[in-house]
Amino acid sequence: MTITLKKTKQTEVQTAKNYVDHVYETIKKRDPHEVEFHQAVEEIFESLVLVFAKYPELIGKGLLERLVEPERVITFRVSWVDDQGKTQVNRGFRVQFNSAIGPYKGGLRFHPSVNTSVAKFLGFEQIFKNSLTGQQIGGGKGGSDFDPKGKSDGEVMRFTQSFMTELSKHIGSDVDVPAGDIGVGAREIGYLFGQYKRMHGKFEPGVLTGKGLEYGGSLVRPQATGYGVIYFVEEMLKDKGLSLKGQTVVVSGSGNVSTYAIEKATELGAKVVACSDSNGYIYDESGLNLDTIIQLKEIDRARISEYVIEHPTAKYVEGCSDIWSLPCDIALPCATQNEIDGSAAKSLVLGGVKAVGEGANMPSSQEAIDIFLKNGILFGPGKAANAGGVAVSSLEMAQNKSGVSWTFEEVDRKLHEIMEDIFQRCLTASEEYGHPGNLVIGANIAAFNKVSKAMLAQGVI
Numbered sequence: 511m512t513i514t515l516k517k518t519k520q521t522e523v524q525t526a527k528n529y530v531d532h533v534y535e536t537i538k539k540r541d542p543h544e545v546e547f548h549q550a551v552e553e554i555f556e557s558l559v560l561v562f563a564k565y566p567e568l569i570g571k572g573l574l575e576r577l578v579e580p581e582r583v584i585t586f587r588v589s590w591v592d593d594q595g596k597t598q599v600n601r602g603f604r605v606q607f608n609s610a611i612g613p614y615k616g617g618l619r620f621h622p623s624v625n626t627s628v629a630k631f632l633g634f635e636q637i638f639k640n641s642l643t644g645q646q647i648g649g650g651k652g653g654s655d656f657d658p659k660g661k662s663d664g665e666v667m668r669f670t671q672s673f674m675t676e677l678s679k680h681i682g683s684d685v686d687v688p689a690g691d692i693g694v695g696a697r698e699i700g701y702l703f704g705q706y707k708r709m710h711g712k713f714e715p716g717v718l719t720g721k722g723l724e725y726g727g728s729l730v731r732p733q734a735t736g737y738g739v740i741y742f743v744e745e746m747l748k749d750k751g752l753s754l755k756g757q758t759v760v761v762s763g764s765g766n767v768s769t770y771a772i773e774k775a776t777e778l779g780a781k782v783v784a785c786s787d788s789n790g791y792i793y794d795e796s797g798l799n800l801d802t803i804i805q806l807k808e809i810d811r812a813r814i815s816e817y818v819i820e821h822p823t824a825k826y827v828e829g830c831s832d833i834w835s836l837p838c839d840i841a842l843p844c845a846t847q848n849e850i851d852g853s854a855a856k857s858l859v860l861g862g863v864k865a866v867g868e869g870a871n872m873p874s875s876q877e878a879i880d881i882f883l884k885n886g887i888l889f890g891p892g893k894a895a896n897a898g899g900v901a902v903s904s905l906e907m908a909q910n911k912s913g914v915s916w917t918f919e920e921v922d923r924k925l926h927e928i929m930e931d932i933f934q935r936c937l938t939a940s941e942e943y944g945h946p947g948n949l950v951i952g953a954n955i956a957a958f959n960k961v962s963k964a965m966l967a968q969g970v971i
């Protein structure tokens with residue numbers, strides 16, 4: 511991406527660029543293996559050159575140096591016994607990244623790929639995403655390299671209880687409030703909550719979000735990320751005089767975010783023709799049946815390939831990256847990081863894509879983002895487009911504090927308003943900084959401005 515700022519002198523742009531590059535080089539040198547973290551930082555830093563060029567007096571306050579250094583990184587051993595009686599050992603992580611605007615908030619991911627770099631990239635993104643929601647929540651993230659795939663309920667419970675035994679020393683409703691992410695859904699949150707309660711001897715609903723409705727959960731939290739992505743995409747389209755009605759949509763993944771993105775897109779008149787899991791994708795030109803997907807993925811915990819047994823007109827294709835070569839109007843990557851590389855982005859452009867909404871965290875590589883922007887594709891970056899989940903988590907915390915429970919319609923209305931606000935905030939910042947409509951720049955700057963003001967107000971800590 512080429513950064514230009516009209517009216518700002520080139521020397522100021524160069525000084526800002528030198529500062530940003532210096533901090534970026536320092537983190538690469540310090541932790542050379544943390545490639546996912548470097549990628550997340552680079553994407554945000556490119557935009558922030560504009561801020562430091564406009565306000566050179568901010569250089570020297572140590573804002574970026576402090577932002578890239580987590581306030582705390584906790585790693586711990588998680589020992590548990592499998593169904594064969596064998597002791598297993600996994601690694602647990604919690605990155606408490608930044609608490610300038612509120613207690614650390616962000617999900618837990620259980621997936622074999624989780625390591626310090628992944629936990630840090632997710633935590634770093636979360637600082638900016640949470641800022642955009644307008645809620646009082648700081649950034650954090652965590653998880654484990656535990657693989658829930660193929661594990662029995664008993665194994666998941668024993669692992670999760672062991673994980674929480676350690677994590678419980680570091681969290682609390684005003685300190686750090688975890689939630690779900692890949693591999694952590696309603697079942698795992700239930701086990702985590704039970705173990706926290708046992709460890710602390712008290713019922714503290716605000717310590718976790720994504721809870722079941724019977725013990726302090728909020729209506730709409732399961733739907734929130736997927737619905738939020740669609741509300742955001744709707745705003746991007748509306749701004750160009752378009753709507754979702756009649757659009758052909760391709761969604762990757764078939765988990766929490768994908769499911770509810772499919773549901774809301776269909777409800778608003780779009781046709782979702784494909785979705786995937788980590789083995790392959792299903793495609794049906796006439797539109798997918800969501801009930802079958804939910805039965806397979808949420809209830810049977812089976813592979814998406816089995817979809818074709820009940821729907822023989824659909825096609826199953828092994829390997830998931832080819833999903834982006836399907837022709838579509840709207841692409842919603844809702845699975846995992848870096849699932850759209852440069853060549854997938856080119857395929858999408860060739861296939862006529864008009865808008866991309868990131869349901870997952872960092873699903874597009876930097877090259878892919880550049881291709882979308884260069885080709886005038888409407889692009890909703892994850893930290894803005896998928897912020898609906900954490901926003902409703904914050905509404906869950908508010909309900910837990912006040913002891914009231916809002917209706918589905920109330921929470922959904924608030925979610926919709928938050929997503930509209932986020933879109934407007936990103937658009938306004940993109941215009942203010944000379945790149946109208948570039949929501950990557952808009953999201954990064956709008957988010958940074960709030961966090962940096964809070965950091966400056968609180969002194970050097």
Ligand SMILES: NC(=O)C1=CN([C@@H]2O[C@H](COP(=O)(O)OP(=O)(O)OC[C@H]3O[C@@H](n4cnc5c(N)ncnc54)[C@H](O)[C@@H]3O)[C@@H](O)[C@H]2O)C=CC1
Nearest residue numbers: 691692693735763764765766767787788830845870871899
């Ligand atoms: N759950 C939430 O509230 C939020 C989740 N996210 C992000 O959304 C993404 C998905 O999360 P969830 O739906 O919660 O997880 P999930 O565990 O419910 O679903 C993940 C889905 O992605 C699929 N998948 C994993 N790797 C894949 C690959 N390489 N190619 C294709 N499919 C693959 C899995 O088979 C599964 O269907 C993640 O990037 C997560 O960080 C972002 C904001 C909030």
Ligand SMILES: O=C(O)CCC(=O)C(=O)O
Nearest residue numbers: 616617689691899900903
């Ligand atoms: O609801 C939350 O706190 C976590 C959501 C999350 O992990 C995310 O936004 O990536």
